[in-house]
Amino acid sequence: MPILDRPLIVATTLIYFLACLGLGVWALRRTRSAHDFWVARQGLGVVVTGLATMAAAFSGFVFLGGPGLTYRIGLSSLFINLSIGFTPTLLAWTLAKRLRLLAEVREVYTIPDAVLARYDSRSASGAAAVAILVGTIGYLGAQLLAMGTLIEAVLGLRESLGGASLAAAVGIGLAVLLFYSVAGGMMAGIYTDVFQGVLMMLAAVAVFLYAMAAGGGWGSVVHSIAESPRFGRQFLEPLGQTPALTALGFFFVFGIGVLGQPHMLNKFYMIRDPRRLKWLPLVLGSSQTLCLLIWLGIGLAVPALVAQGKLAPLARPDDAAPAFLLGFAPEPLAGFAVAAILAAIMSTADSFMNLGAAVFVRDLPRAFGRRIGNELRWGRIATIGVTLAAAVLALTYNDLIALLGTFAFGTFGAALAPALAVGLNWKRVTATAATASIVTGTVLNLALEFLARQTFFPGLPKPPLSPGALPTAVSLAASFTVLLAVTAWTGRREPDLPNDVLAVMEA
Amino acid sequence: MAHRLALALLALAAPATLLSFCLGGAAWTWIAALAGGAIFPAALIALGASRGGRLGALAEVLLLLGILLAAGLFAVLAWPQGGPDVFGLPAATALMIFILVPLPLLGLGWLYAARFDRHGVRDEDLDRMRRLRQSRSGEA
Numbered sequence: 001m002p003i004l005d006r007p008l009i010v011a012t013t014l015i016y017f018l019a020c021l022g023l024g025v026w027a028l029r030r031t032r033s034a035h036d037f038w039v040a041r042q043g044l045g046v047v048v049t050g051l052a053t054m055a056a057a058f059s060g061f062v063f064l065g066g067p068g069l070t071y072r073i074g075l076s077s078l079f080i081n082l083s084i085g086f087t088p089t090l091l092a093w094t095l096a097k098r099l100r101l102l103a104e105v106r107e108v109y110t111i112p113d114a115v116l117a118r119y120d121s122r123s124a125s126g127a128a129a130v131a132i133l134v135g136t137i138g139y140l141g142a143q144l145l146a147m148g149t150l151i152e153a154v155l156g157l158r159e160s161l162g163g164a165s166l167a168a169a170v171g172i173g174l175a176v177l178l179f180y181s182v183a184g185g186m187m188a189g190i191y192t193d194v195f196q197g198v199l200m201m202l203a204a205v206a207v208f209l210y211a212m213a214a215g216g217g218w219g220s221v222v223h224s225i226a227e228s229p230r231f232g233r234q235f236l237e238p239l240g241q242t243p244a245l246t247a248l249g250f251f252f253v254f255g256i257g258v259l260g261q262p263h264m265l266n267k268f269y270m271i272r273d274p275r276r277l278k279w280l281p282l283v284l285g286s287s288q289t290l291c292l293l294i295w296l297g298i299g300l301a302v303p304a305l306v307a308q309g310k311l312a313p314l315a316r317p318d319d320a321a322p323a324f325l326l327g328f329a330p331e332p333l334a335g336f337a338v339a340a341i342l343a344a345i346m347s348t349a350d351s352f353m354n355l356g357a358a359v360f361v362r363d364l365p366r367a368f369g370r371r372i373g374n375e376l377r378w379g380r381i382a383t384i385g386v387t388l389a390a391a392v393l394a395l396t397y398n399d400l401i402a403l404l405g406t407f408a409f410g411t412f413g414a415a416l417a418p419a420l421a422v423g424l425n426w427k428r429v430t431a432t433a434a435t436a437s438i439v440t441g442t443v444l445n446l447a448l449e450f451l452a453r454q455t456f457f458p459g460l461p462k463p464p465l466s467p468g469a470l471p472t473a474v475s476l477a478a479s480f481t482v483l484l485a486v487t488a489w490t491g492r493r494e495p496d497l498p499n500d501v502l503a504v505m506e507a
Numbered sequence: 508m509a510h511r512l513a514l515a516l517l518a519l520a521a522p523a524t525l526l527s528f529c530l531g532g533a534a535w536t537w538i539a540a541l542a543g544g545a546i547f548p549a550a551l552i553a554l555g556a557s558r559g560g561r562l563g564a565l566a567e568v569l570l571l572l573g574i575l576l577a578a579g580l581f582a583v584l585a586w587p588q589g590g591p592d593v594f595g596l597p598a599a600t601a602l603m604i605f606i607l608v609p610l611p612l613l614g615l616g617w618l619y620a621a622r623f624d625r626h627g628v629r630d631e632d633l634d635r636m637r638r639l640r641q642s643r644s645g646e647a
Contacts, residue, residue, distance in 0.1 A: 075596075075600050078600075078603055078604065079603075081608070082603055082607055082608065083548070084608055084612065085607055085608040085609065085610065085611035085612040085615075086548050086552070086572065086576075086611045086612075086615055088612070088615075088616060089552065089611075089615035089616060089618075089619050090548055090551060090552055090555075092619055093552050093555035093556045093619065093626070094551050094552065094554065094555030095555070097555070097627060097628055098555075100628075101628070101632065101636055104633070104636040104637070104640065105636050105639050105640045105643065106643075218594070218595065219595055222594075222595035222596055223595060226595070233588075233589070233597065236589065236596050236597055236600055237588060237589040237597050237599070237600060238583045238586075238589055238597065238599045238600045238603055239583065239584075244536045244584055245527075245528065245531055245536055245539065247583075248536065248539045248540055248543060248544060248580070249528060249539075251543070251544050251580070252524065252539070252543040252544060252547070255544075255547070255548055256543070256547050256548070256551070259551070274628045274632075274633065275623075275627075275628050275630075275633070277623070277627060277628060278619070278620050278623040278627060279620060280619075281615065281616040281619045281620075282613075282616040282617070282619075282620065285612045285616055286612075289608065289609075289612065296604075421551055421554070421555070422517070422551075422554065425554040425555050426510075426514060426554065465528070465529060465531075466528070466529065466530055466531025466532070466535075467531060468531065469528045469529065469531060470528070473524075473528045473543070474525065474528045474529060477521055477522075477524040477525035477528060477543065478525050480517070480521035480524075480525075481521040481522045481525050484517065484518050484521055488518075499639055500636070500639040500640070500643060503632075503635050503636060503639055504636070506558075506559075507558075507628065507629075507632040507635075507636075
């Protein structure tokens with residue numbers, strides 16, 4: 001049944017858009033300076049920071065891609081989430097404290113700002129800015145395409161607009177996103193993220209419970225899958241059909257690469273009182289775990305329903321979530337879940353709009369030794385420019401942008417995690433080592449991932465990796481190795497760090 | 508001491524992880540699990556949590572975390588068919604869902620809060636930051 005025929009889903013989507021616009025108006029009145037625009041006035045509590053970090057981190061992939069991946073490869077997809085047990089504490093102990101204290105002594109609003117303060121190197125901060133720009137184009141473009149596809153389906157635009165429907169749907173979503181992000185900057189981004197994060201958690205829990213009920217309860221769900229000739233017990237096994245090296249690569253990339261995600265890390269600058277970081281791991285970890293219930297719930301319920309003969313086998317695994325929500329969930333729950341999926345997509349997109357604008361208004365100018373006056377005005381203009389550029393690129397080269405989006409997480413991790421996580425906790429790391437690590441992570445990951453996945457140029461070789469190895473895992477490990485090796489080579493004695501940076505690293 | 512040990516472990520784990528993902532094969536898969544899956548998280552947390560190079564009682568907890576992650580990943584690799592059933596799931600899958608996620612999540616999260624006054628942000632840290640900021644703005 002087309003979604004348009006279900007008015008509650010359309011109504012829920014429109015109410016969600018109105019709520020985002022309302023928050024944009026509220027934030028507009030409170031955004032008066034660059035400090036407000038980039039870091040929400042550094043006035044957030046720990047719950048707001050934790051929820052905003054979770055909402056920015058979890059894109060539409062958790063709600064749509066995750067259940068689809070589970071349908072395709074079984075429960076080995078959970079290796080992507082397995083590290084969620086320790087990543088909140090890893091983030092808090094390794095980076096949140098250092099970044100927040102750095103913002104206490106310096107005017108630090110972005111991740112390249114922190115790199116510049118730590119290494120006093122414009123080449124290191126410039127390399128970080130370029131890595132963030134490349135990842136942002138991919139991440140933002142992919143989110144805009146996902147948002148357009150969902151709005152196109154909800155409003156039934158394909159029937160009325162034909163070939164122009166995707167562009168029109170992206171335009172509708174962009175109008176809402178641009179309104180609140182340009183008007184309210186990070187102030188709007190944060191509070192819409194909190195609203196969106198709460199929506200995502202509630203929808204994930206409700207869908208999980210309903211999914212289990214639809215499959216006849218936990219026991220019936222896992223029994224149906226295990227007994228089914230189509231799926232079998234192998235579907236439930238931790239490795240199933242996935243090579244061990246791939247599963248371990250997922251665990252390594254998502255467990256350690258999280259230390260280089262700028263859309264999560266820059267939220268740590270915004271907490272009002274650094275002592276509130278005390279509760280960050282529990283808030284962040286529990287909200288992430290609740291959201292992941294949708295991955296597990298639909299990921300198990302759909303194959304169980306197929307095994308029980310209540311649902312036809314899916315032609316495309318990515319249809320798992322839509323097939324369950326439209327075919328089995330009651331209309332109010334489906335509407336709620338559609339709004340939550342839009343929320344997941346838009347909360348990630350607004351973070352990247354802000355990060356992309358900051359690259360042009362703060363990070364790259366500073367890397368060239370310049371500063372831009374009236375950052376608030378130019379920040380708003382750059383947000384529009386970056387977002388429209390990403391939208392045009394996404395609509396023109398949608399395959400290429402979707403491809404970039406799939407490995408943007410890995411690009412951020414490989415480029416930034418070693419220079420930040422080791423560099424902010426070990427004084428001997430030199431600017432040369434940080435720059436070498438950032439450049440290695442960025443270039444190696446782009447090259448390996450592109451060669452591994454591209455279908456545009458049939459003559460290009462595949463990367464020489466062992467079967468099952470993830471290119472991103474190789475790039476991340478290589479980036480750490482380069483940082484440590486170059487530090488051993490160039491950092492025979494501790495560099496003379498400024499007193500304030502030293503104090504941050506010793507705290 | 509703890510800081511140096513964490514750095515030494517990272518210096519061993521990084522190239523070992525790189526080689527294991529590049530070379531593949533059964534032996535390297537086990538090394539990837541140990542180096543990339545267990546040593547990296549524990550060593551990085553130790554690096555961030557140590558003060559004056561020391562971890563105190565946290566050292567034992569981080570050792571336990573490393574052992575838990577290593578044992579969990581080894582169980583998954585050692586039971587390719589997942590072992591006996593627990594709650595209808597193969598034991599290795601149940602271990603992933605019911606132990607490897609909630610135990611560190613709640614245990615480490617609680618520990619972080621409980622040790623925050625020692626290994627997190629102290630009042631004297633904030634006073635020092637404020638003084639440094641004032642002296643820096645005074646110089647400017």
